[in-house]
Amino acid sequence: MHTTPPLPPSGPASGPPAAAPSLTDGEWHRLHPLTPLFRGGLFLVVIAGIVIANLRDRLVFIFLPWLDDDIDVEVDEWQSGDPIDYILANNLVLVAGLALLAILLVLIALFYLSWRFHTFRITGDDVEVRSGVLFRTHRRAPLDRVQGVNLTRPMFARLVGMAKLEVVGAGLDSNVKLEYLSTPNAEAVRADILRLASGRRLAEARVAGVAPSVSRVANAASVVSAGINGLITGAEEPVSEPESVVHIPVGRLIASRLLSTSTLWLLAIIVAIIVGSIAGTPWVLFSLVPALIGFGAYWVRTITRSLRYSIAPTPSGVRITFGLFTTITEILPPGRVHAVEVDQSILWRPFGWWSITVNRLSGRGIADANADQFTTVLPVGTREDVERVMRLLLPNLPESEWPLVFEHGVLGPKPDDPYTNTPRRARLLRPLSWKRNGFLLLPQALLLRRGMIWRKLAVFPLARLQSIGIEQGPIDRALSVAGIRAHTISGRVYGRLGILDRDAALALFEDAEAAALTAAASDHSHRWAGDPSVPEPVDERRAR
Known part of the structure; x- marks a missing residue:
């Protein structure tokens, strides 16, 4: 019996949906279509504020007529020179409407050109951004010099599911910004940038199988579609974050x-x-x-x-989130912390509170008011909180040496103090803290302990140490003491320790130099994934 084969279904072909286009495929892509509105939104808000301020009396008179008795005195004043009255009196409503329409069209055209000529691409070596219509700029951030990737979600951008991605470079004002992307795209791009920066190929981190190639037109259409969907759906989707090791009430x-x-x-x-x-x-x-x-x-x-502070380990580094209205999420890749300091003021001592600051390259200028917020990794915490955060920031420190950091360093001095402190003959120069003013050199780090009213312990990883110096003034020479200075990138962690025995300072100078060379030679944190054929136990411990 002859049977007729079934007709193919009408409409689009059935089957699994095509994979979403990747923004890290080495091709040039555009940002979220609402980017010009949010980047130029401040200008529009200022213009609207000026207009409303100048027309406030008329607006009150129109929308709150029951208050007309209170503003009758002012009516004649604003009517005499009011531009709206002039337009109405001379029958120029159509002309004024066309002028406003022309201004609106010009703004839309400028916004479109700004979005059209602002593109980015991410290759296996760099993150590149091109922008500008008349004056073009081209910025590039090498992935092997990435110091961190920050995700900023301002309050109004979060309402439509947008975020700003900032790739932190190693130089001054070297950050590359992608503002704005949809929040899911920003999270995916950040993960891919960190994978590339680690030396790991993207194909090794993705699901097996080759994603179908997608043209640039289809990719742009998907971005526009995502922007329209963001307007419809409203607030951003919840972003999954690892559980924080610290909770601050x-x-x-x-x-x-x-x-x-x-x-x-x-x-x-x-x-x-x-x-x-x-x-x-x-x-x-x-x-x-x-x-x-x-x-x-x-x-x-x-x-x-x-507020909303959290800190947690991830395979790509330490993830820190903070901020109530504007939420900032930053990831510090391994080896990007140049110094760590634990400090406690005398006002916090009865409660057992501490804070932790770091020296790190933020890619921002000294005059940038937001640069300081990236130096505090623990605003306030208990002893247990400090230990958890310190273990995240210093993962290479052996377990046997942690008592030297916290018991003897942060809380010391204690009996059998291993630190080399200010000699008794110079205690008048440090009358309160001479027993606490000291240093300790470990194979992986240099520890500087100081202060009695304001307790501080600074830890300098030797692989990040730039140099070490000895300083001695006339009073120091008379007392046979000297000061040492650990040179690292500029920041809130201070690297100088004074009033030490001269011979001990000279010995530290020699030992620290040799230890720093050894640590730097074995450091491969700029590509922390390393060669796939060589296992790295540091990354395995971090992943756990």
Whole structure:
């Protein structure tokens, strides 16, 4: 019996959906189509604010007519020179409407050209960004010099599922920014950049099988589609993050900011204002009240920046997330931390709180106000929190040497102190901290301990140490003491330690030089995945 074969189904072919186009395929891609709106949105907000401020009386008169008795006095003033009245009186409504339409079309054209000529590509060696219509710029960040990858999600951009990706370079103002991408694309691009920077091929980290090739037109269409879907769906999708090893209660965070040196300055300002008011010098109010408002804004800003804080290990490095309104997620790849410091003020000592700061290349200028937020990796934490974070930042330190870091370094001195401290003959130069002022050289790091009122322990990984120097002034020569300085990149971690025995400082100079050369020769953290044929136990421990 003859049977007729079934007709093929109409419409698109059935089967598994094609894989989404990759943004790290070495081709040039464009950013999120809403990027010009958010990058130029501040300008539009300022223009709208000026217009609303100039028309506030008319808006009140139109939308709140029951208040007309209160503003009758001002009506004649704004009607006499009001441009809207001029347009209505001279029947220029159509002309004004066409002018506004022309301005709107020009803005749309400028936004489109800005988006059209802003492209990026990610190859196996670099991250490149081209931008500009009349004046073109081309920036490139070598992957083997990547110091970190930051993901910033401002509050308004998060409403439509957008994020800003920043590849941190090794030089000053060398960061390459991709602003903006959809949040899923930004997460995927960051993961691919870190895989490439580690020396691992992308194909080894992806699911087996070759993804179908996708043309640039299809790729651009998918980006536009993602932008439209972002407008429809609204808020961003939840971003999966590894569980944090530290949880900071909000009460502890607020209390730590209140118990700080800035609080003492604030109290001094308040006292000065009260005294000035009583003494009849009102000029004090004009000079100190703005400072009081500034301190209040600083407090609120530091607290909101530290909310939603988390820190966790990942195969690509340490992942740090912070920020309430603008959420910032940064990943520090292995070997990118040049110095670590644990410090505790006397105001925090009764509560057992500590903070941790680092020296790292942020790719930002010294004048950048946001550069400081990338140096604090633990705003406030207990002893257990400090140990967990320190183990993440210093994964190569052997287990047997951790008591030298925390028990003797952070909490010391203790009996059988292994640190070399200030000699007794020079204790007058360090009357409070001479027993604590000392150093300890380990095969992997140099430890500098100082301070009694403000306890500090600075750890300098020898593989990152640039040089070490000895300093000696006339008083030092008379007492046969000297100071040492560990040279690293500039930052909040201070590398100088003074008032040490001269012979001990000379011995440290020789030993640290040899140890730093040995550590640097065995360091391969710029490509931490390494050769696939050579296993690296450091990465295995980090992955666990």
